[in-house]
Amino acid sequence: MxxxxxxxxxxxxxxxxxxxxxxxxxxxxxxxxxxxxxxxxxxxxxxxxxxxxxxxxxxxxxxxxxxxxxxxxxxxxxxxxxxxxxxxxxxxxxxxxxxxxxxxxxxxxxxxxxxxxxxxxxxxxxxxxxxxxxxxxxxxxxxxxxxxxxxxGNDVRIADRDWINVFAQEATPPPRVGFTTKTPRIGRHSRPQKAKWPATASEILQAYPPTDDYDVRILGGTTALDGVLTGVPSNWTVHPFGSLSPQEFLADVDFWVYFHHPDWLEAYGRAIMEALWSGAVVILPEYFRATYGDAAVYCKPADVRRVIDEFRSGKRNYLEQSVNGQTFAQTHGPAVHEERLLRLLEQSPSPLGNEAEPPRREIEISQRISTSKQPSNRSTSRPPGPKALFITSNGSGMGHLTRLLGLARQLANDVEPVFFSMSQGVSVAGLAGFSYEYVPYTSALKTRATTWNEYFRSRVLAAIAHHHPSFIVFDGTWPYKGLMDALEEHPEVRRVWVRRAMWKPGVQSPHLDNPGLFDTIIEPGEYARTFDRGATTAVGGAVKVPPMTVLSEDELLPRQQARAELGLSSAPDRHYALVTLGAGNINSIASTQEHITAVIADIPGWDSVVTKPPIATRASSAHLMTLSTFPMAKYTRAFDFAVSAAGYNSFSEWITGCLPTVWIPNTATKTDDQEARAQWAAYAGIGECVSDQNGAEVALAVGRMTDDSVRDHYAARLAEVKEPNGSPAAADIVMRILNNV
Structure with missing residues (x-):
C-alpha cells in the first residue's frame, strides 16, 4: 500500500x-x-x-x-x-x-x-x-x-478555525511614504465579470467618480459594464485584464476601492490581499469588516469621496492605515498553512514506509514547543497580565530571535509576549504559541536607511497602539533610530536591551556610550568571555546572566527518544554526526558541508545529518539527510558529535547538551566574533577549532571525533564547564523592572 x-x-x-x-x-x-x-x-x-x-x-x-x-x-x-x-x-x-x-x-x-x-x-x-x-x-x-x-448547514461539523487562504509573496511589502500624485488616484483590479461590479451606473460612478478631481485606474477592462454605463469616463485609465501584473498596477494606486454586484458575496478576495500588501488604503463594503478588521476602511459607494478626502486632508492618517493593511497581509503567509497542517497531521500516525517510494531524505519537524518551561494543563490562551513587545533584529542567524524566545517562555505565565521581528524565521515564535509580526529590514526592502527608519518607526508605533505593551525587550547589536524615535513618543513604555557580547575587534556603536536610553541592559553570558576582545568589554552598566538558551538541559530528549522522533536508528553500532554550519545566507557552506559529509560517509558505522535552519534560503542537497526543525537543541542527544559554526546559539546549546564538537567559525559575520569562541573551545579543551579553508585539517578533526575515547574526553570536560540556562535569571530582571523593584 x-x-x-x-x-x-x-x-x-x-x-x-x-x-x-x-x-x-x-x-x-x-x-x-x-x-x-x-x-x-x-x-x-x-x-x-x-x-x-x-x-x-x-x-x-x-x-x-x-x-x-x-x-x-x-x-x-x-x-x-x-x-x-x-x-x-x-x-x-x-x-x-x-x-x-x-x-x-x-x-x-x-x-x-x-x-x-x-x-x-x-x-x-x-x-x-x-x-x-x-x-x-x-x-x-x-x-x-x-x-x-x-x-x-444543519448538523454538519464545522471546524473551530477558518481555513484562511495563504497569501505567499516572495518579496516583502514596499513601505508607502505618501500619496503618489496631488490628485487622489483610485484603483481596482478584477476579472471582467459583471458580478465584480456594482449593478447600477449610479453606484459605479459614486465609487469611481467621473470627475477630474480624481484619477481612476482600472485593471481588468470594462466590458462587464456594457449596457450599464453609456461610456467610459474621461478620467478613467483602463488596462485590459492581464496587461499589467497586480504589483505593477498597485504601485501607483493610493486608494483601492472595491464594490461589487448585490447578488455576489466575496468570501476571500485575493485582489483585496494584493491591494493590502501593496500599501494602498483599501475601501470596501461593510460586510468585509468581519474578515479584514482594521486592515481596511468600510463605507457605502456614496461615501467613497468623503473617506478619500478625509485621508487627503490629514483628518485620517494615511500611512498608519497603509501599515495596518500590510501588517494584515503578512499574517496570511506560509506559516499559517504550516501550523494548521502540522497540527492536523499530529492527529494521525505517520505513514509507513513503502518499498515503491524513494527514501525520504529530508526530515522537517515543525516543533510545537510549550510557551513556558513548566508543564501545564492550562489553556493556551494568554494570561490577562501585561503585554510585552519582543523586538529582534535580523542578524545572519537565529541568535537574537532564539534568545528572546527563551526569555519569553520564562515570562509567559506573567506577561503576554508579542514578537516583532526582522528575522525571516520569526514563525518559530508562532509554533511556540506566541503572536508575531514580521517586519523586513532595510536590506530586504532594498531601501535607504533613512526611508527604512521612518517606515520602522511607523510600524513600531502601530504595534504599540495595537498591543499597548507595558514594556519592550530589544535584542540586537544596536538599537535602530526608527525604534528609538518611536519610543520617544511613548516614555511610559519600559524598555530592556538584551545586548550580546563577543563583538569583533574594531566594531563600535554610539549606543554603547548612552545606556540611559534603556531601563536596563542584559548581557547574555558567554562561555568564551575570557577571549572577548570586543567593544562591550570597555563599557559597564550591563547586568550579566549565564548563557541564554531556549531550552534548559532537563528539556533535552533522551537519546533513544530523540533518535526515534528523527527516524534514526537506535542500534548501538550506528553513529550520527550533526553537521550544522549555519544558514549559508552570508557565506557559502556547500563545499565545506560536502567535504565533511564525504569524510563521514567513508567511516564504517557513521552517518551525517545536515541541518537547514528556518531562515536558510539555500536548497537542500538531494543526496544528504537533511534536518529542518526548531529548536534543534531538543535532539542534541541523538548525535555522537557535531561539526558546527560557532554562533551564540549553537555554542551555548552544544555545551549545555555536552555534545563534543568540531568548531568551524563563520568569519563572514559583521559583529559576532565566532573565531574567538572556537579558539577558546580548543584552549579550554572542550572541542576542536579548525578553519573551513583547510580541508585536510577538517578531515583530521572529524576523524578524531569518531574515536570513542576522544569523544568521552570532550564530554567530560563539557560537563565541567557547562552553566545553567540564563533565561530564568534574565526573566527575573525584567519582572523587577516591570514591578519597579
Missing amino acids: RALDVVLASDFRLPGGTNHSNAQELAIQKRLGLTTGLIQCNSRLSARPIPWSASITAELDAHSVRPLDPSVPTHARLALLRHPVALEALPNLTSYLAVDQALIIANQPPVRPSGTPEYDIAQVTAAVQERLGITPTWAPISPVVREGLKKH
Missing part, C-alpha cells in the same frame, strides 16, 4: 483564486517534506475540456506532488477537499483510497444574497461520505462563509 501525508481533491482546471490557493499550499507541503496525491474533479464549473491550471502543473514532481494512481491502494493521513461545487463531481475512491480525516474547504457561501443556491451542503457531505468513506469536517475560508454554513 502506498502511504501519503495528504490528498487534495479539487477541479485543477479552474483559473483564478481556487488553484492559486491550491498551488501555494502544495508548495508549502513540498517544503515541509510532505507527500501529496491529487484527485481531479471534473465539475460543472468548467464545461470545456481544458488542461490543468499552469499554477498546479508547476508544482508536480516525481515524488512530492503527483496525481493519485487508482491502480495503487493508498492510505493518506489527511484529505483536503477544496471547493464544494467541485466535490459534486468527486470520483468514487473507496476501492483504493483510505484517509484518516477529511476537510471540505468551503471557499464560498452555500447561498447567494438573492437566495439562489450555490451548492447543497447536505448533498456535498453525502457525496464525500459515499465516495471517500468518511464524514468530513467543513472548513470555511472566512467569517462570511462560516455564517452561511451555520445558517444552512
Whole structure:
C-alpha cells in the first residue's frame, strides 16, 4: 500500500483564486517534506475540456506532488477537499483510497444574497461520505462563509478555525511614504465579470467618480459594464485584464476601492490581499469588516469621496492605515498553512514506509514547543497580565530571535509576549504559541536607511497602539533610530536591551556610550568571555546572566527518544554526526558541508545529518539527510558529535547538551566574533577549532571525533564547564523592572 501525508481533491482546471490557493499550499507541503496525491474533479464549473491550471502543473514532481494512481491502494493521513461545487463531481475512491480525516474547504457561501443556491451542503457531505468513506469536517475560508454554513448547514461539523487562504509573496511589502500624485488616484483590479461590479451606473460612478478631481485606474477592462454605463469616463485609465501584473498596477494606486454586484458575496478576495500588501488604503463594503478588521476602511459607494478626502486632508492618517493593511497581509503567509497542517497531521500516525517510494531524505519537524518551561494543563490562551513587545533584529542567524524566545517562555505565565521581528524565521515564535509580526529590514526592502527608519518607526508605533505593551525587550547589536524615535513618543513604555557580547575587534556603536536610553541592559553570558576582545568589554552598566538558551538541559530528549522522533536508528553500532554550519545566507557552506559529509560517509558505522535552519534560503542537497526543525537543541542527544559554526546559539546549546564538537567559525559575520569562541573551545579543551579553508585539517578533526575515547574526553570536560540556562535569571530582571523593584 502506498502511504501519503495528504490528498487534495479539487477541479485543477479552474483559473483564478481556487488553484492559486491550491498551488501555494502544495508548495508549502513540498517544503515541509510532505507527500501529496491529487484527485481531479471534473465539475460543472468548467464545461470545456481544458488542461490543468499552469499554477498546479508547476508544482508536480516525481515524488512530492503527483496525481493519485487508482491502480495503487493508498492510505493518506489527511484529505483536503477544496471547493464544494467541485466535490459534486468527486470520483468514487473507496476501492483504493483510505484517509484518516477529511476537510471540505468551503471557499464560498452555500447561498447567494438573492437566495439562489450555490451548492447543497447536505448533498456535498453525502457525496464525500459515499465516495471517500468518511464524514468530513467543513472548513470555511472566512467569517462570511462560516455564517452561511451555520445558517444552512444543519448538523454538519464545522471546524473551530477558518481555513484562511495563504497569501505567499516572495518579496516583502514596499513601505508607502505618501500619496503618489496631488490628485487622489483610485484603483481596482478584477476579472471582467459583471458580478465584480456594482449593478447600477449610479453606484459605479459614486465609487469611481467621473470627475477630474480624481484619477481612476482600472485593471481588468470594462466590458462587464456594457449596457450599464453609456461610456467610459474621461478620467478613467483602463488596462485590459492581464496587461499589467497586480504589483505593477498597485504601485501607483493610493486608494483601492472595491464594490461589487448585490447578488455576489466575496468570501476571500485575493485582489483585496494584493491591494493590502501593496500599501494602498483599501475601501470596501461593510460586510468585509468581519474578515479584514482594521486592515481596511468600510463605507457605502456614496461615501467613497468623503473617506478619500478625509485621508487627503490629514483628518485620517494615511500611512498608519497603509501599515495596518500590510501588517494584515503578512499574517496570511506560509506559516499559517504550516501550523494548521502540522497540527492536523499530529492527529494521525505517520505513514509507513513503502518499498515503491524513494527514501525520504529530508526530515522537517515543525516543533510545537510549550510557551513556558513548566508543564501545564492550562489553556493556551494568554494570561490577562501585561503585554510585552519582543523586538529582534535580523542578524545572519537565529541568535537574537532564539534568545528572546527563551526569555519569553520564562515570562509567559506573567506577561503576554508579542514578537516583532526582522528575522525571516520569526514563525518559530508562532509554533511556540506566541503572536508575531514580521517586519523586513532595510536590506530586504532594498531601501535607504533613512526611508527604512521612518517606515520602522511607523510600524513600531502601530504595534504599540495595537498591543499597548507595558514594556519592550530589544535584542540586537544596536538599537535602530526608527525604534528609538518611536519610543520617544511613548516614555511610559519600559524598555530592556538584551545586548550580546563577543563583538569583533574594531566594531563600535554610539549606543554603547548612552545606556540611559534603556531601563536596563542584559548581557547574555558567554562561555568564551575570557577571549572577548570586543567593544562591550570597555563599557559597564550591563547586568550579566549565564548563557541564554531556549531550552534548559532537563528539556533535552533522551537519546533513544530523540533518535526515534528523527527516524534514526537506535542500534548501538550506528553513529550520527550533526553537521550544522549555519544558514549559508552570508557565506557559502556547500563545499565545506560536502567535504565533511564525504569524510563521514567513508567511516564504517557513521552517518551525517545536515541541518537547514528556518531562515536558510539555500536548497537542500538531494543526496544528504537533511534536518529542518526548531529548536534543534531538543535532539542534541541523538548525535555522537557535531561539526558546527560557532554562533551564540549553537555554542551555548552544544555545551549545555555536552555534545563534543568540531568548531568551524563563520568569519563572514559583521559583529559576532565566532573565531574567538572556537579558539577558546580548543584552549579550554572542550572541542576542536579548525578553519573551513583547510580541508585536510577538517578531515583530521572529524576523524578524531569518531574515536570513542576522544569523544568521552570532550564530554567530560563539557560537563565541567557547562552553566545553567540564563533565561530564568534574565526573566527575573525584567519582572523587577516591570514591578519597579
